[in-house]
Amino acid sequence: MTDDLRKGRIVIVGASLAGLRAAETLREEGFTGSLTVVGDEAYPPYDRPPLSKQVLLGQTAPDATGLPIRRDPDAEWRLGVRATGLDPMGKRVLLSDGDPLPFDRLLIATGTRARPWPNPEEAALEGVFTLRTCDDAGGLAARLAAGPRRVLVIGGGFTGSEIASACRERGLEVTVAERGPGPLVGALGGTLSKLAAAMHRGHGVDLRCGVTVTALHGDGGGRFIGADLSDGSRVEADVCVVALGAVRNVEWLADAGLAAGPRGVACDAGCRAFNMYGIVTDDVFVAGDVSRFPHPLFEYQMLSLEHWGNAVAQAEVAAHNMVSPGPLRRPHLAVPMFWSSQFGLNIKSVGVPSFSDQVVIAQGSLEARRLAMVYGYRGRVTAAVTVNMAKSLEYYQHLIETAAPFPPAPGAADRPMAAEIPVPSDVPDPKGLSHGPTVALTGYLPDRRLTVVQH
Amino acid sequence: MQIVVDLTLCQGYAQCVFLAPEVFRLHGEEALLYTPTVPDDQLERVRQAAAACPVQAILVGEEVSAGDR
Numbered sequence: 001m002t003d004d005l006r007k008g009r010i011v012i013v014g015a016s017l018a019g020l021r022a023a024e025t026l027r028e029e030g031f032t033g034s035l036t037v038v039g040d041e042a043y044p045p046y047d048r049p050p051l052s053k054q055v056l057l058g059q060t061a062p063d064a065t066g067l068p069i070r071r072d073p074d075a076e077w078r079l080g081v082r083a084t085g086l087d088p089m090g091k092r093v094l095l096s097d098g099d100p101l102p103f104d105r106l107l108i109a110t111g112t113r114a115r116p117w118p119n120p121e122e123a124a125l126e127g128v129f130t131l132r133t134c135d136d137a138g139g140l141a142a143r144l145a146a147g148p149r150r151v152l153v154i155g156g157g158f159t160g161s162e163i164a165s166a167c168r169e170r171g172l173e174v175t176v177a178e179r180g181p182g183p184l185v186g187a188l189g190g191t192l193s194k195l196a197a198a199m200h201r202g203h204g205v206d207l208r209c210g211v212t213v214t215a216l217h218g219d220g221g222g223r224f225i226g227a228d229l230s231d232g233s234r235v236e237a238d239v240c241v242v243a244l245g246a247v248r249n250v251e252w253l254a255d256a257g258l259a260a261g262p263r264g265v266a267c268d269a270g271c272r273a274f275n276m277y278g279i280v281t282d283d284v285f286v287a288g289d290v291s292r293f294p295h296p297l298f299e300y301q302m303l304s305l306e307h308w309g310n311a312v313a314q315a316e317v318a319a320h321n322m323v324s325p326g327p328l329r330r331p332h333l334a335v336p337m338f339w340s341s342q343f344g345l346n347i348k349s350v351g352v353p354s355f356s357d358q359v360v361i362a363q364g365s366l367e368a369r370r371l372a373m374v375y376g377y378r379g380r381v382t383a384a385v386t387v388n389m390a391k392s393l394e395y396y397q398h399l400i401e402t403a404a405p406f407p408p409a410p411g412a413a414d415r416p417m418a419a420e421i422p423v424p425s426d427v428p429d430p431k432g433l434s435h436g437p438t439v440a441l442t443g444y445l446p447d448r449r450l451t452v453v454q455h
Numbered sequence: 456m457q458i459v460v461d462l463t464l465c466q467g468y469a470q471c472v473f474l475a476p477e478v479f480r481l482h483g484e485e486a487l488l489y490t491p492t493v494p495d496d497q498l499e500r501v502r503q504a505a506a507a508c509p510v511q512a513i514l515v516g517e518e519v520s521a522g523d524r
């Protein structure tokens with residue numbers, strides 16, 4: 001049986017981080033059959049995190065972030081080709097260009113795209129950008145290099161904050177408009193959001209929270225010149241970056257009969273897709289940003305993660321399971337991890353900070369801009385975030401993996417606890433934010449929203 | 456040659472920064488930024504940095520070549 005699984009035809013849709021890592025792993029695991037990778041971008045797989053960092057800082061060219069391969073996956077790359085549908089009975093992927101592609105096993109790794117500005121006419125104004133692809137980054141970096149008078153960033157999530165940070169580092173005036181109470185609040189909760197707001201302002205960002213952008217304006221020639229805010233004020237700027245979070249690329253699966261929707265494609269812990277009846281398929285697998293999967297450390301909530309590390313880990317598990325018989329299959333149990341660098345700070349997170357009711361600063365302090373914050377839910381540790389203290393993260397990861405009691409005992413990395421009084425974690429309902437949280441709990445947890453009320 | 460650093464693993468030990476400062480640099484105290492496309496005169500230094508990284512976070516390889524399309 002194992003031999004059979006190592007042969008046949010595998011198709012991967014999505015030629016980015018998850019698709020590439022899966023392709024390599026399939027070969028490492030002994031797959032000798034035919035392998036085809038379909039990707040609608042015209043470029044070989046490239047890395048996205050540098051796009052909002054090195055590329056916007058002008059240190060790296062937008063087309064120079066190609067991902068290295070560990071080994072040649074000996075695949076046929078169908079780049080610049082879009083998958084338009086999946087025929088589950090005929091086991092074929094329909095393509096925008098050419099004949100349908102038959103498969104024995106399929107991996108869905110179509111990731112996400114930037115959520116566009118809702119008004120298409122305003123979105124089309126020259127000078128209005130989103131940031132997801134290297135083409136986006138190239139266009140935006142060129143505009144920043146040309147020295148605009150002011151940049152307006154809509155959304156204070158990780159991407160929006162990194163863009164604002166890059167603009168300030170380049171000496172550009174920047175306004176950030178966020179509907180929620182502060183930047184990063186959806187991902188990190190109230191306390192760290194205050195630190196993030198202080199970093200924005202300390203670096204000269206004109207930060208406007210609790211406001212929405214109601215309209216973008218162009219001049220007669222269709223160039224962006226400014227925006228109206230819900231508080232009646234107006235921002236004059238010549239570049240606007242819409243950083244409103246991500247949309248999952250699932251439209252091509254509309255008729256596939258899978259459990260695919262705005263929150264992603266649901267799959268089991270072994271990366272096998274569920275069909276629309278909640279029955280697990282055995283030939284369609286999912287990995288990366290487009291997936292939604294149950295995690296035992298978080299009460300089997302279905303997690304949607306927009307994390308680099310998750311795309312890598314899940315792609316490796318999916319690939320292993322695609323060529324392994326049932327008893328040899330592995331679960332994807334990696335603890336979620338994320339990093340962001342902005343305003344000179346290294347922010348790293350482990351676990352799911354939004355899965356929390358309380359937080360405590362376990363090491364360092366907000367004033368020192370160096371700290372480890374631990375998140376708890378119903379008396380156990382569920383997440384930790386470090387700011388310029390990356391070396392401590394491993395310790396907290398261990399606490400999460402062992403479901404250690406919250407608040408944690410003193411002794412992390414032999415430093416005393418900075419504070420013993422936990423405070424509410426203050427993670428608001430994502431519906432009230434401009435930025436999407438990069439982790440979404442998409443299952444049911446009826447009492448979670450109560451935390452906000454505890455002020 | 457292309458590199459990617461698994462920054463979920465990276466702990467900011469900065470060995471790579473000492474070994475190949477033209478490719479790796481710290482932004483602030485411990486946020487690592489690097490040049491994904493390694494200049495030819497830095498290949499050897501980058502290989503040394505990858506070998507020296509205590510958490511083996513630096514992945515070195517070639518890009519998927521356009522010829523495979």
Ligand SMILES: Cc1cc2nc3c(=O)[nH]c(=O)nc-3n(C[C@H](O)[C@H](O)[C@H](O)COP(=O)(O)OP(=O)(O)OC[C@H]3O[C@@H](n4cnc5c(N)ncnc54)[C@H](O)[C@@H]3O)c2cc1C
Binds near residue numbers: 013014017048082311
């Ligand atoms: C600007 C930016 C900064 C980031 N910074 C960080 C960071 O600091 N830390 C971190 O942990 N993560 C970060 N991320 C997130 C990280 O890049 C993603 O988690 C990762 O790219 C996910 O990989 P993926 O392969 O699942 O999806 P994607 O990278 O989204 O790739 C999906 C691919 O599939 C293609 N595709 C979609 N639909 C189709 C179709 N129908 N047919 C064919 N192809 C299709 C897409 O065009 C795309 O090429 C950042 C992302 C961005 C955009």
Ligand code: SF4
Binds near residue numbers: 470487513
């Ligand atoms: S040597 Fe490794 S851990 Fe240290 S900064 Fe470089 S990549 Fe990170």
